[in-house]
Amino acid sequence: MAGSTTTTSGVYVQVIEDVISKVRDEFVGNGGPGEGILHELQGLWEMKMMQAGAILGPIDRSSAMKPTPGGPITPVHDLNVPYEGPEEYETPTADLLFPPTPLQTPIQTPLPGMGQTPLPGTAQTPLPGTADSSLYNIPTGGTPITPNDYPAVHDSGGETKAGRPSQYMPPPSPWLNQRPPLDVNVAYVEGREEVDRGASHQPTTQDFFTMSSGKRKREDFAQYRAGGYIPQQDGAGDPIPDELKVELLLPPLSMFLYTSVWGHTSSSRPDEVGLQVAQGANAPHHTGPAHQTRVPSRIPQVDGPIPDPYDDALSTPNIYNYQGVVNEDYNVVNTPAPNDLQAATPGLIAQNDIVDDDDDEPLNENDDDDELDDVDQGEELNTQHLVLAQFDKVTRTKSRWKCTLKDGIMHINNKDILFNKATGEFDF
């Protein structure tokens, strides 16, 4: 494992240096924050990587702590000591692109600063002297380097010139390596955050999000619509004002929850949904002025199955109707543009809120949600193992799945492993 870990670390170091060198123009150029901030960025990034165990700390640190620019080759060479057959790494371009001098500042600066004020609470107090030192105090609240590390750091820099892990340097504390579990369902979290954010000034959004049963309490709306507008409690539904629809725009990845639930009566245009709903709304007690002005001139379909654009548009494997061919290839790119889906979503959600669908319950309404929740909980409990890659091909024969992946990053058993190609064979 040492070999692949080292390679991963080496690639990471090169990626960092590549990124830093290629954004340098933006930092140094017109109006940019300057070279110092770029160094800070690199220093923080590398420090986090070392804490995560993704970069072999002693190597980078020893090169970063070199006090004199006398050895631009030495630190680079250090990086490659553990490699076997490292011809391609012997003369990395990073040597030319990134001389070791800039490395000094970012690493050295934060360590003393953090040692003095390790508490994150002191973040907002600017320290006398350079602005840099105060900057470092702020972000490292989660995983600061403990003061105990400082002597070791300097020892490794001063006494050991080789890039091998210094015997004087204790390995990082286990908790330093314990990164918070990566949330692989980032999209959902972000979606929730979006909703929460929207809810702060438009709480109705929140209401839609939790409204899956079609039942709601009157008080829910009373607090939202204090302006005198009494929302519909039964019947087919009201059209909703435009500003509400705007609020209903959700991130694309969270929307499939709704599409799965409401897809059977979905319409691809928000307006159509609103109009369609308004057509069926006959209960007089909840028709407001807003509704009168929005009476549709066009009569939409109110009964019978409405063609579902999602059924055709989404190329999700049609497993359940699957009967004929033995092999299927899922690699055809015919998923609609995200914009289309996003445009359709608000209408669907609006319908969700408005239609009282007790006797029109969609099939499989809550199926996948529960499953997703289970997965989420399981992943939060366990160490997160994650593979990020590109797929070349995914095929299925009966319950046997085969896929070819490439250019992947795996985070498995707390190790990062890179691969150029991967083949997967799964039984469903």
Place this chain on the structure above:
Amino acid sequence: MATFELYRRSTIGMCLTETLDEMVSNGVLSPELAIQVLVQFDKSMTEALESQVKSKVSIKGHLHTYRFCDNVWTFILQGAIFKNEENQENVGRVKIVACDSKLLTQ
């Protein structure tokens, strides 16, 4: 050049994102510049994986969940076995997220 934001969820990408978040919230970095850095990371990481990584891996396991949405495959495996040239890793549960490689070449 088209890139994926996929790799931002890797260790190196998360570390960069956290760093940028901190620097932006501290006011030393503009959000626009932070985005530029992230985009550059997308490119650099993709290039590095293409040019510097040669290893091959085989993955086997029980497919617990599969999902294909917006051209992204998601697999959740149970009892997965990862093998590369020199060693093997066993994982109780692993998630695979894969973007369509053809989208990069288009």
